[in-house]
Amino acid sequence: xxxxxxxxxxxxxxxxxxxxxxxxxxxxxxxxxxxxxxxxxxxxxxxxxxxxxxxxxxxxxxxxxxxxxxxxxxxxxxxxxxxxxxxxxxxxxxxxxxxxxxxxxxxxxxxxxxxxxxxxxxxxxxxxxxxxxxxxxxxxxxxxxxxxxxxxxxxxxxxxx
Amino acid sequence: xxxxxxxxxxxxxxxxxxxxxxxxxxxxxxxxxxxxxxxxxxxxxxxxxxxxxxxxxxxxxxxxxxxxxxxxxxxxxxxxxxxxxxxxxxxxxxxxxxxxxxxxxxxxxxxxxxxxxxxxxxxxxxxxxxxxxxxxxxxxxxxxxxxxxxxxxxxxxxxxxxxxxxxxxxxxxxxxxxxxxxxxxxxxxxxxxxxxxxxxxxxxxxxxxxxxxxxxxxxxxxxxxxxxxxxxxxxxxxxxxxxxxxxxxxxxxxxxxxxxxxxxxxxxxxxxxxxxxxxxxxxxxxxxxxxxxxxxxxxxxxxxxxxxxx
Numbered sequence: 001x002x003x004x005x006x007x008x009x010x011x012x013x014x015x016x017x018x019x020x021x022x023x024x025x026x027x028x029x030x031x032x033x034x035x036x037x038x039x040x041x042x043x044x045x046x047x048x049x050x051x052x053x054x055x056x057x058x059x060x061x062x063x064x065x066x067x068x069x070x071x072x073x074x075x076x077x078x079x080x081x082x083x084x085x086x087x088x089x090x091x092x093x094x095x096x097x098x099x100x101x102x103x104x105x106x107x108x109x110x111x112x113x114x115x116x117x118x119x120x121x122x123x124x125x126x127x128x129x130x131x132x133x134x135x136x137x138x139x140x141x142x143x144x145x146x147x148x149x150x151x152x153x154x155x156x157x158x159x160x161x
Numbered sequence: 162x163x164x165x166x167x168x169x170x171x172x173x174x175x176x177x178x179x180x181x182x183x184x185x186x187x188x189x190x191x192x193x194x195x196x197x198x199x200x201x202x203x204x205x206x207x208x209x210x211x212x213x214x215x216x217x218x219x220x221x222x223x224x225x226x227x228x229x230x231x232x233x234x235x236x237x238x239x240x241x242x243x244x245x246x247x248x249x250x251x252x253x254x255x256x257x258x259x260x261x262x263x264x265x266x267x268x269x270x271x272x273x274x275x276x277x278x279x280x281x282x283x284x285x286x287x288x289x290x291x292x293x294x295x296x297x298x299x300x301x302x303x304x305x306x307x308x309x310x311x312x313x314x315x316x317x318x319x320x321x322x323x324x325x326x327x328x329x330x331x332x333x334x335x336x337x338x339x340x341x342x343x344x345x346x347x348x349x350x351x352x353x354x355x356x357x358x359x360x361x362x363x364x365x366x367x368x369x370x371x372x373x374x375x376x377x378x379x380x381x382x383x384x385x386x387x388x389x390x391x392x393x394x395x396x397x398x399x400x401x402x403x404x405x406x407x408x409x410x411x412x413x414x415x416x417x418x419x420x421x422x423x424x425x426x427x428x429x430x431x432x433x434x435x436x437x438x439x440x441x442x443x444x445x446x447x448x449x450x451x452x453x454x455x456x457x458x459x460x461x462x463x464x465x466x467x468x469x470x471x
Contacts, residue, residue, distance in 0.1 A: 073303075074303075080322075084363075091342075094344070094361035099342075112364065112367075115366060153341075153343040157341060
């Protein structure tokens with residue numbers, strides 16, 4: 001893919017000139033400052049794709065503005081939990097990139113064996129690249145504090161600790 | 162109910178105590194009838210070396226459980242929490258609802274219940290690494306948290322769902338073991354056994370070996386688990402502050418311990434256990450309420466001796 005090829009070449013130069021918001025609006029294969037996924041840079045094109053995929057696949061439950069379902073801390077009649085926000089008011093930013101990926105691909109049961117939830121597994125619905133894009137988009141919306149926290153969690157996770 | 166402000170001993174401690182101690186301390190508070198009905202102790206805690214026990218009154222002992230003084234709490238206490246970095250601070254969950262808070266070893270109390278819903282407070286705990294962070298379980302409601310030592314509260318999490326029913330939390334313990342989610346665990350006992358939630362409150366989950374990430378990687382049932390007996394209520398849980406992987410639990414079948422953060426449990430003492438607490442510095446020093454009396458062990462539960470009854 002052209003987008004990825006550009007992303008992996010000239011990363012240093014590109015990151016100097018890329019400005020996230022601008023790049024996101026214009027569409028660009030340049031890496032976006034401050035957003036990575038599993039340590040790899042993320043391009044503005046990926047964020048645009050991620051935003052579209054989010055609207056099409058996630059927003060129905062997690063909210064068009066990532067606000068989650070109403071009263072999301074209270075269990076549903078079924079005993080399951082509502083969809084939490086993906087913005088800084090939720091807890092998505094406590095999970096390492098690898099966990100977010102697994103939850104999206106396999107459902108919450110992928111990280112908590114035997115756990116029952118309404119979160120669908122997107123394996124076979126979205127490709128790995130699409131999952132990466134949608135999660136990168138979610139990450140790109142977080143304020144600095146949440147982004148820094150989640151980046152530490154991801155770094156520790158990759159250490160295998 | 163407000164506790165009396167005088168030292169009180171039961172008939173049993175009367176008999177166990179030396180003559181001089183009895184002369185100074187004994188007041189025949191429960192001395193009616195040959196077999197006084199001892200109210201079960203429902204919560205125990207250490208404030209440093211001071212031992213706190215909540216039954217029909219909240220009592221403190223400054224001499225390792227030989228003599229007891231009642232503290233003037235505003236209502237019956239169901240739950241107690243202290244923190245090694247806040248000596249003299251006692252947080253009490255009340256049967257009437259709300260939190261009573263003392264910063265002076267229990268001499269004076271104030272309500273710290275703003276925003277908390279009605280309902281008895283069955284459990285409280287202080288976050289291991291954050292002495293101003295308090296968690297409280299409101300019966301029939303859920304798990305609440307306060308980041309400012311109880312001055313304000315917000316809902317953290319609904320109650321856990323175990324065996325197809327939402328279960329009340331009977332006990333809480335902040336366990337200083339990493340979740341892999343940038344924080345530590347809160348363990349909880351329910352009428353249907355043990356559960357835990359990361360302090361980001363993502364979801365209640367069973368205790369599994371390793372952190373959440375290890376569970377992901379292994380993907381299948383982990384080996385060598387020895388859970389607590391199924392279907393028994395967990396009346397109390399304690400994590401040793403100086404060795405957080407060491408846990409103690411009080412169940413109808415007795416006192417149990419785990420040395421690995423709750424994966425493998427072994428039985429320590431027979432009897433109906435209603436409360437257990439562990440010393441802040443010595444993980445082998447525990448006190449348990451067993452069959453209505455208090456017992457102490459200084460070797461992690463291998464040997465036990467009776468304390469003066471309250």
